[in-house]
Amino acid sequence: MIDQTAPQVVRNYLAQLESALGGLPTDVRDGIVAGVAEELSGLDAATAAERIETLGDPAFIAAEARAESPAPVITAPAPAAEFGMSSQRWYIVLTTVLLEFGGIVIPLAGWVVGIMLLWASPLWTRVEKLVATFAPTGAAAVGFIIAGLVFQERSVISADGGETINPIIPGFAWHAAVFGAIIAAVIASFVIGIVLSRRAWRRTAR
Amino acid sequence: MTADVSAQLRKGVVEYCILGLLARQPMYGWSLSEALEARGMIASIGTLYPILSRLRTQGLVTTYDQGSDSGPVRKYYRLSTAGEQQLDLFRQQWAPFAATVEGFIGEDAS
16 A cells, blocks of 8 residues: 655655555565655755665566566366367267278378367376377388388399399388388377376366 | 586576575675676676575575664565585585585596
8 A cells, every 4th residue: 555645756766666566476466565665754855855766667676576476376277177179088089980990991081180189188297299299100110110121121123134132232211111101190090099098087077 | 517607606506606695694685686687696686686585485594674864764685594404515615615625626626
């Protein structure tokens, strides 16, 4: 509460300070304003103006207070029921089935829809969403390389039609590699779908 | 490496400097602010109050109001028993810590 009998310069400064400190924790804001008001209390306008000069710009004081104050407490997530459709169990089933089999039924597009549903729901964490989005690609890359190397073509067709072994630059098995990539991506998607499904199920059961 | 090394250093010890000041005598906000600002430990009174609030929440300082014949009623801060213990703990750790750092960065260090 600003003392209305204080000189105008004091009232103006305290009002500016209160305004600048908006959004800070109440005890910090009140502490600063009360501390400054205490110090300016009973001073004549000229002396108060000198003190205010040493205090500095309210915006600067507020910036310093914000820098030193802890971040606002993040409230716990609301119960799943409050998130609406994207937290319903049918939504979990649809999303995870699309992640597991969508890419097989409708190549790529089905999986993409599953990923979109996944990101639209609050039931999964950001990390889970990132893993679900990028892990199949990573698994595909690993599967591609492993299959390509394991099944590498050790013989090449020579000009006269015979097969000769090329031990220095063995041929990379591209077909096997692509097949390996698809298998690895499917397996990864299946595992991810199961894990996500179980986790979301537990969360909605709370 | 951070550009403003002194700001980082101040941030780590300013709470204990406040406890140290209050160990000598109870002080009100403005006087604390002046003492700390004069030694470059805080930039403004805006830095001080969030720290005081934190110290009070942690039970390391307590407050009381006191009037005077010549001035307004002020809120004074004083060290609690827990604050004294915390300060003692810091004192025990500070000297060896400072010596260790000096051992690394001192010009005579080999």
